[in-house]
Amino acid sequence: METTIQDTLTFLGAAGTVTGSKTLLESSGSRILIDCGLFQGLKELRQLNWVNLPISIDSIDVVLLTHAHLDHCGYLPVLAKNGYKGPIHCTQASKELTNIILLDSAKIQEEDAERANTHNYTKHKKAKPLYTVEDVHKTMKLFVTHDYNEWVIHSSEIKFCFRNSGHILGAAMVEIQKNEQKILFSGDLGRAKPLLLYPRKVIKEADVLILESTYGDRIHSEQNAKRELQKVILDTYERKGILMIPTFAVERAQELMFLLHELRNTESIPDIPIYLDSPMGINATNVYDNYPDLHNLSRLVIREMYENVHYISDYEQSRNIVLDSKPKIVLAGSGMLEGGRIIHYLNNHMSSKKNTLLFVGFQGAGTRGRAILEGAREIKFFGQYHTINCEVKSIMGLSGHADQEEIIEWLEGFRKLPQRIFLNHGEPHQRDALRSKINYLFPEIDVVLPQPYIPYPVEETE
Incomplete structure (x- = not known):
């Protein structure tokens, strides 16, 4: 048998x-x-x-x-x-x-x-x-x-x-x-x-x-993600602060660039510098150009999105922007704060109440991002604990x-x-x-x- x-x-x-x-x-x-x-x-x-x-x-x-x-x-x-x-x-x-x-x-x-x-x-x-x-x-x-x-x-x-x-x-x-x-x-x-x-x-x-x-x-929030983003930007700008957004290089970075482009185009946010400080995010954004049939962005919109954002690849450039305390919007990896250039921004700016840390994606169990979202007031990186005094916000509608x-x-x-x-x-x-x-x-x-x-x-x- x-x-x-x-x-x-x-x-x-x-x-x-x-x-x-x-x-x-x-x-x-x-x-x-x-x-x-x-x-x-x-x-x-x-x-x-x-x-x-x-x-x-x-x-x-x-x-x-x-x-x-x-x-x-x-x-x-x-x-x-x-x-x-x-x-x-x-x-x-x-x-x-x-x-x-x-x-x-x-x-x-x-x-x-x-x-x-x-x-x-x-x-x-x-x-x-x-x-x-x-x-x-x-x-x-x-x-x-x-x-x-x-x-x-x-x-x-x-x-x-x-x-x-x-x-x-x-x-x-x-x-x-x-x-x-x-x-x-x-x-x-x-x-x-x-x-x-x-x-x-x-x-x-x-x-x-x-x-x-x-x-x-x-169920994801039905609130309009663009309006939520606009409010966070305006509130942070009013305090003359820096908006730090831990950003996944693939998709989330491009979605944020698109929303920021729309807000800037309609003069809904002030004309402050926007930085994509992520070599991986920059490379991923460039891939979009190769596949126009897989997304609904026109080449014109993509070009305008690019023009709104300063791309930062060079480490020295990144270091200078990290050390600068003027108002700005920074998109940097990693999305769950597990590494990447965003950690350097936190190291320099999360101790100030005028600044904002904005989460725009899923934060896995055991990550620094999840700990902060759940109320942790200090996190460990570079071998030391650091106090969180900046405002912490999240927009889950972008998931x-x-x-x-x-x-x-x-x-x-x-x-x-x-x-x-x-x-x-x-x-x-x-x-x-x-x-x-x-x-x-x-x-x-x-x-x-x-x-x-x-x-x-x-x-x-x-």
């Missing part, structure tokens, strides 16, 4: 957390890894980046990348460094952005290791980077790119394609078809009405859905992730609902809340909250 091998899903990251996305699909003798991201935030999560995967890297046949955020692509160089030689499939825009993101990540790790060794604040004999710029160059040679909706044959039984997820430029859901069965990975699901991008694709059917739950427990209502609205677009949904990419409360909502509205769906490293049958077993 022939034994049928059950297809399985194993969540090697982002199971009960938002970061470290890595999902292994084992099907028909193939091992397919969807996303390969870094853990971020809590120390116990970050330490997992140094732990070997519970599978042989040689056994992975193919990697499918949903998009170019570090929590989805940031572990790829570790894979390549440790012997992975297979293809990494994604959209062309994702490849360009991933190259920018990974090079920046490698440089930061190299610099952090060097600083720790120089100033002797490492607990190890010698601090080492998780990977290097050389590892990134090796990784990028493995990329194979595709258009949205282009079917790619993996084997005689399995094919896959990328569908627009509306999250960031080039971001995709991954649809895998095995014979007649459809497995859909949502990746990071974008808003119903994104600011710059075209909306996420309406999917008509799937048998199994792996669904993100970043904001599964809440690139669908909220609970938008996830449900997207699910309601299915003509044939999934039989099974695995909820990932969410903290425990967020996943629980979304499961309860789905169970209430669609009781026929089996909703699973996967735990890390446990193989789950793709289909519900009797």
Whole structure:
């Protein structure tokens, strides 16, 4: 009697957390890894980046990348460094952005290791980077790119394609078809009405859905993000202060530049300097020029956006702007205050009540950004604790992730609902809340909250 091998899903990251996305699909003798991201935030999560995967890297046949955020692509160089030689499939825009993101990540790790060794604040004999710029160059040679909706044959039984997820430029859901069965990975699901991008694709059917739950427990504010931004700018300017905005280099930087362009064009804010102090943000913004069919910005608007903002790449330039205390608006990474040039601005300006620190995106558990949003009055960086006296504000309406209502609205677009949904990419409360909502509205769906490293049958077993 022939034994049928059950297809399985194993969540090697982002199971009960938002970061470290890595999902292994084992099907028909193939091992397919969807996303390969870094853990971020809590120390116990970050330490997992140094732990070997519970599978042989040689056994992975193919990697499918949903998009170019570090929590989805940031572990790829570790894979390549440790012997992975297979293809990494994604959209062309994702490849360009991933190259920018990974090079920046490698440089930061190299610099952090060097600083720790120089100033002797490492607990190890010698601090080492998780990977290097050389590892990134090796990784990028493995990329194979595709258009949205282009079917790619993996084997005689399995094919896959990328569908627009509306999250960031080039971001995709991954649809895998095995014979007649459809497995859909949502990746990071974008808003119903994104600011710059075209909306996420309406999917008509799937048998199994792996669904993100970043904001599964809440509804985004209906307040107008542009008006909120205008108010924060005017209030800070009235105090003759500096507005510091920790900014994700991909999508959030471009959205802020667009909103600032609109406010400046209508004379709704004073004529004060705006700086994008982020080499990665500048490079990511330039990628927009290459893909006019993936966003709704005209070349004229892009040019005007550029003209409104001073781009700062050079370190000396950045240092001079950091030391200057005149009113200004600064967009700088990283978005969760985990590193980057924004830390130097905090070091110099967060002790003054006239200045403002404005959050415009998700702040992961264990990050400095989350600590400040939850009321911390001092944070540690450069080996010391620093007091926060500046005003702290947040605008959550700019999030690139669908909220609970938008996830449900997207699910309601299915003509044939999934039989099974695995909820990932969410903290425990967020996943629980979304499961309860789905169970209430669609009781026929089996909703699973996967735990890390446990193989789950793709289909519900009797």
